[in-house]
Amino acid sequence: MLLDAAREAAAEAVGCRPDELVFTPSGTRAVHTGMAGVLAGRRRVGGHLIVSAVEHSSVLHSADVHEADGATVTQVAVDRTGSVDVRSYADALRPDTALACLQSANHEVGTEQPVGAVAEVCRAAGVPLLVDAAQSLGWGPVEGDWSVLTASAHKWGGPAGVGLLVVRKGVRFAPQGPLDERESGRAAGFENLPAIVAAAASLRAVRAExxxxxxxxxxxxxxxxxxxxxxxxxxxxxxxxxxxxxxxxxxxxxxxxxxxxxxxxxxxxxxxxxxxxxxxxxxxxxxxxxxxxxxxxxxxxxxxxxxxxxxxxxxxxxxxxxxxxxxxxxxGASLPITIATEDALIVDALGKRCPIPVIELAKVIGEVPVGATIRVLSDDEAARLDIPAWCEMRNQEYVGEEPATEGTAYLVRRLS
Amino acid sequence: MLLDAAREAAAEAVGCRPDELVFTPSGTRAVHTGMAGVLAGRRRVGGHLIVSAVEHSSVLHSADVHEADGATVTQVAVDRTGSVDVRSYADALRPDTALACLQSANHEVGTEQPVGAVAEVCRAAGVPLLVDAAQSLGWGPVEGDWSVLTASAHKWGGPAGVGLLVVRKGVRFAPQGPLDERESGRAAGFENLPAIVAAAASLRAVRAExxxxxxxxxxxxxxxxxxxxxxxxxxxxxxxxxxxxxxxxxxxxxxxxxxxxxxxxxxxxxxxxxxxxxxxxxxxxxxxxxxxxxxxxxxxxxxxxxxxxxxxxxxxxxxxxxxxxxxxxxxGASLPITIATEDALIVDALGKRCPIPVIELAKVIGEVPVGATIRVLSDDEAARLDIPAWCEMRNQEYVGEEPATEGTAYLVRRLS
CATH class of the missing domain: 3.90.1150.10 (Aspartate Aminotransferase, domain 1)
Structure with a gap:
């Protein structure tokens, strides 16, 4: 009875039928189970999967497993604010698309995604949309006509150990793994009843405020x-x-x-x-x-x-x-190691962790004439992102990267 | 630090190294993950799996999945006390056996299994033994040289939401499913820290008494x-x-x-x-x-x-x-429907749930002469077990079963 009451309360907060909602041991497990279940349930349609590039690692790692099994995954890019474009999702849809996934809001930068509009284009194409609502469910129900929804109680201030998996009636869903009749066969293991009751109560409480x-x-x-x-x-x-x-x-x-x-x-x-x-x-x-x-x-x-x-x-x-x-x-205390060659100044930042390569670049750029090139040698992966980002912020030209004897050479031209 | 301390306490109670033990969301998940991980890790050896016939459903359902994938599963029988025979396990071992599973004690009848001796024959054959210790871990560590162990905190009086999976160093183990770096990659999802701490503390407490x-x-x-x-x-x-x-x-x-x-x-x-x-x-x-x-x-x-x-x-x-x-x-109030034929008395118990078929058999057996046969017609699956068991208890002869027009006919000869 407690479990039923918790399910009803959670379903009301989500905006679904109680029999569409099961409790999982975590949000991550809800994502893993939800993606695997729809992908298996729609195997006849095809194996194509769409995710955004900024999904939670549980979504991206599920996509990796699916890709390793031989299927195709399309990663939809985001703009500089972290948002996907509805048209990009529409363009990514194919006749063999089994599932599309989109978070309701990003977990690192807080950007809300156009879930309602993406759900609409997916619905029109007959493709279920799974929404990872972990970040937003405490603030309100997810807009639009989504098909599958996942969430995590500790994200809305509830206890650890409880996730939600909602699968709308009519979505083909084939649970994977060993049979277990609990939670409609979608969440194996002894139900964590105290935590489930607390999760539902806390969702109701945070929603009230x-x-x-x-x-x-x-x-x-x-x-x-x-x-x-x-x-x-x-x-x-x-x-x-x-x-x-x-x-x-x-x-x-x-x-x-x-x-x-x-x-x-x-x-x-x-x-x-x-x-x-x-x-x-x-x-x-x-x-x-x-x-x-x-x-x-x-x-x-x-x-x-x-x-x-x-x-x-x-x-x-x-x-x-x-x-x-x-x-x-x-x-900023250490001095950069530089070598002047005929056509460029080389900054040797090998073995140095970011942000040191960027700091050294910033220190030496004033020493070369406008129009001259600096080659930053770095073996830190973060340099690939941070040197172009620095150039954009500082109005310098990022020319590109080249493989070097050791690490990578990042080319920057002084513009100002 | 709390997680490390809980892991050390649990490992001490189990009798393993802390880095061999991870916390899962339930005992069932520990079994699913443990079996899938060893079966995948030892795929090169072969796919043969051994389980006892009286394992917990989480073990048997994992075996079903493995069998559905095309592998062979040997189910080792038990005697009338519910115990396996060490020789049966030894006989079941094959060069392509990837894993053997045996519970430490049965969850329905309490019978303890000869885990130490079975571990020994498995070890000699180079086959890892997974012990489902859910029923016994609160009472003491599992004897013998097992390779993988699973348990469930709520079974020893701890909280729901915590299982244990122990994989001895040296056992080939390949976690399945999407990558997740938590718990050594063996238990995806946000750790349920309060429950884990409570689980370790309660294990220590029950062990003390x-x-x-x-x-x-x-x-x-x-x-x-x-x-x-x-x-x-x-x-x-x-x-x-x-x-x-x-x-x-x-x-x-x-x-x-x-x-x-x-x-x-x-x-x-x-x-x-x-x-x-x-x-x-x-x-x-x-x-x-x-x-x-x-x-x-x-x-x-x-x-x-x-x-x-x-x-x-x-x-x-x-x-x-x-x-x-x-x-x-x-x-016992209702009267049996009987039809006397040339060679037997037929008891029509179709549509009646057990124990009615057995009750009706008991009522009519006194009405036929010693040496005569009764045919009990039943469509309840439990009759297949209970009619022979009744014969054994009552010293009557169970002759066997035959398909009937509807349901099954169970043949019993009056001996006394």
């Missing part, structure tokens, strides 16, 4: 978006300024190492994230920032959970400039 | 095993009388419908189980009782959690005879 709290948090994140570039030089605020989640704001600071900045802010009592939280143990820059083509250097993501006091935001804005300055001072 | 509590509960279950056949006529106590879990006792009552008896006992304040709890929504009898060849009719499983007061057991023994008698009276 969502409209009012969204206005308040949006004002606070607007303040961060406006004030950070005034307080800190060489900063790029990323994500869509309007179509975005209320409580997430992300910016990147030139000449700053994100990890070091996180430690500085942590010492001041602020727990923020950098790059992509889900791949933070790898040293490659966030796939989201890379897909957006924005600076990943010194990336900071500030998440304001519901109830965050205004005073905390004000204190963060007081602390941030000093923290960034301290990191820049620390990183 | 396990030795003493096992003695006390064993005395109580011994009492049930001894007294029930004295108090209730036509009862078969099942499971090994010695090698068994301290807190589980199972018996079957002739001429009783298990579900109805459960309701009677529930009204008296006792929550017991019948047949197989994991397949209770299906109407077929428990696969465990079927594999043991014992009566499934009127099956009752009594689980005494640690701390169960002696007075509760005494009250149960007071209530049980009346409850069984009430059900027998209710079910």
């Amino acid at each position: 969502a409209a009012q709290e969204a206005v308040r948090l949006r004002e606070l994140t607007d303040r961060i978006r406006a004030r950070v570039p005034e307080l800190v030089p060489d900063v790029e605020v990323v994500g869509d300024p309007e179509r975005r989640l209320p409580g997430i704001v992300t910016f990147s600071c030139l000449y700053v190492d994100g990890e070091t900045l996180l430690h500085e802010l942590d010492r001041a009592g602020f727990s923020v994230s950098s790059g992509s939280s889900c791949t933070s143990s790898t040293l490659t820059p966030s796939h989201v920032l890379r897909a957006m083509g924005v600076l990943s250097e010194g990336n900071v993501r500030v998440s304001l959970p519901p109830g965050t006091p205004e005073a905390d935001v004000e204190r963060f804005l007081e602390v941030l400039p000093g923290a960034v300055a301290a990191v820049r001072e620390k990183l | 396990a030795a003493q509590e096992a003695v006390r509960l064993r005395e109580l279950t011994d009492r049930i095993r001894a007294r029930v056949p004295e108090l209730v006529p036509d009862v078969e106590v099942v499971g090994d009388p010695e090698r068994r879990l301290p807190g589980i006792v199972t018996f079957s009552c002739l001429y009783v419908d298990g579900e109805t008896l459960l309701h009677e006992l529930d009204r008296a304040g006792f929550s017991v189980s019948s047949g197989s709890s994991c397949t209770s929504s299906t109407l077929t009898p428990s696969h465990v009782l079927r594999a043991m060849g014992v009566l499934s009719e009127g099956n009752v499983r009594v689980s005494l959690p640690p701390g169960t007061p002696e007075a509760d057991v005494e009250r149960f023994l007071e209530v049980l005879p009346g409850a069984v008698a009430a059900v027998r009276e209710k079910l």
Whole structure:
């Protein structure tokens, strides 16, 4: 009875029938099960899968498995704000498309996706759209005529250990893996009843305050978006300024190492994230920032959970400039190793982790005449993203990259 | 740090290295992941899988998936106590055996399996043994040189939402499904940290009292095993009388419908189980009782959690005879439909659910001469198990079964 009541409450918040919704052990498991189930259920139609380039790793890794099985995956690009274009989704649809996936909003930069419009073009083509609503479900139901929806309770402030998988009636769905009759055969294992009840109750509770709290948090994140570039030089605020989640704001600071900045802010009592939280143990820059083509250097993501006091935001804005300055001072101390050749100045940044290659580029660009070329040698993968991003911010020309004896040579022409 | 501490505590209780142990969302998921990972990791050796006939449904359903993929599965039979024979496991091993699975103790009848000895023959053959230790881990570590172990926290009195998967170093293991770096890539999804910490703490707590509590509960279950056949006529106590879990006792009552008896006992304040709890929504009898060849009719499983007061057991023994008698009276009221033919008396029990076919057989057997045959027509699957089991209990001869125009005809010869 508790399980039924929780299912009804969650279904009401999602806007679906209770028998379309099952509880999974996490949002990640909901995505894995949802994608695998639709892909298997629609195998006769074909194996083509569409995802956006900025999906959560659970979606992209499911796509990798599907591709490794021999199927084709189309990754739809995003613009500089992190948003997909509805036309790109429409263009990606094929007669053999089994499934399209699109997040309701991005987990790193907060940009909201045009889910309703994408659902419409998918529906017209007879292709189910799976919406990863992990970031937004606490704020409200997902717009439009989607087919499958996934979410995660801890993202809306509920307990760990509960995800939602909603499959609309009429969507062909073949659960994969060993048979288990619990949760309509879509979520194996003993039901975590206490957590499920808490998840449904917390969803109802956050929804009751969502409209009012969204206005308040949006004002606070607007303040961060406006004030950070005034307080800190060489900063790029990323994500869509309007179509975005209320409580997430992300910016990147030139000449700053994100990890070091996180430690500085942590010492001041602020727990923020950098790059992509889900791949933070790898040293490659966030796939989201890379897909957006924005600076990943010194990336900071500030998440304001519901109830965050205004005073905390004000204190963060007081602390941030000093923290960034301290990191820049620390990183900027060493002198670049340069070699002047006939046609270019070579900066040897091999073995140095970003943002050092960009810092060294910035230091030497004033030493070559306008029109001259600098070759930055780097073996840090992040340089591939950050050197072009720096050029765009500093109005210098990014010429391109070449393989070098060691690492890669990034060519920059001084324009100003 | 909390996660590391929980892992160390759990590993100490299991008797493994902390880096061999991961937390999964349930015991079922631990089994699914463990079996799939070893079967994939040892694909080059072959695809042969060995399981016992009385494993938990999570093991048997994983075996079904493996078989559906084209591999061979050997199901090792059990004796009438529910125990496997070590020699049967040894005989089942083949050069292409990828994995053998054996529970530490049975979840329905409490019989302990010879895990240590089976681990030894598997080790000698170079085949990893996966032990489903869900039933026993709270009582102590699993004996012997096993390779993979699974367990479930709620089974030892911990919270829902936590399972354990232990893979010994040196076992080839290839996690299946989408990449996820958490829990060594073996348990995708956001870690349920509060539940994991509680699981480790509760395991430590139950272990501290396990030795003493096992003695006390064993005395109580011994009492049930001894007294029930004295108090209730036509009862078969099942499971090994010695090698068994301290807190589980199972018996079957002739001429009783298990579900109805459960309701009677529930009204008296006792929550017991019948047949197989994991397949209770299906109407077929428990696969465990079927594999043991014992009566499934009127099956009752009594689980005494640690701390169960002696007075509760005494009250149960007071209530049980009346409850069984009430059900027998209710079910025994209708008269059997019989047709006398030249060579047999036909009992038409078509459309009647067990135990009715057995009750009708018992009613009419006195009406035919010794040496005569009765044909019981039944379309209830449970009759296939219960009619032979009744014959064995009542010293009548079970001749065999034949397809009938409708349902199946079960042939019984009166011997006494």
